[in-house]
Amino acid sequence: MAGLSRVLRSFTRSRRVIRTLESIDQGIREQNQYLARLADQFAPVPVAQPEGAEKLNPKEVDISFLNEEELGAALAYGAQMQQQTGRAPTDEELVVWLAERAEVAHTQSLNERRRR
Numbered sequence: 001m002a003g004l005s006r007v008l009r010s011f012t013r014s015r016r017v018i019r020t021l022e023s024i025d026q027g028i029r030e031q032n033q034y035l036a037r038l039a040d041q042f043a044p045v046p047v048a049q050p051e052g053a054e055k056l057n058p059k060e061v062d063i064s065f066l067n068e069e070e071l072g073a074a075l076a077y078g079a080q081m082q083q084q085t086g087r088a089p090t091d092e093e094l095v096v097w098l099a100e101r102a103e104v105a106h107t108q109s110l111n112e113r114r115r116r
Helices: 002-042 068-085 091-115
Strands: none
């Protein structure tokens, strides 16, 4: 009988351990769901590119979309900034400078029209 009672106690303990492990597993699954929702909110999965589409390498992106006048002005601005600050402007800085330059040109043309 003593052997049977030991087997029953170990079986009961095993059941408790299994229930505890199942509740831990359930808690981890819920945490993973919450973490996945947070990750989707703050860092969404990138949109898949269609087959055959080239992947854009940031190092290969250039300012080739500019016309010759804008390209010359951007290169001159880059050389000037390099000389003044000791570093080349980033692409973002070049785009902002070009946008400001275009805005100034547009404002000047509007002012000239008003004077006429």
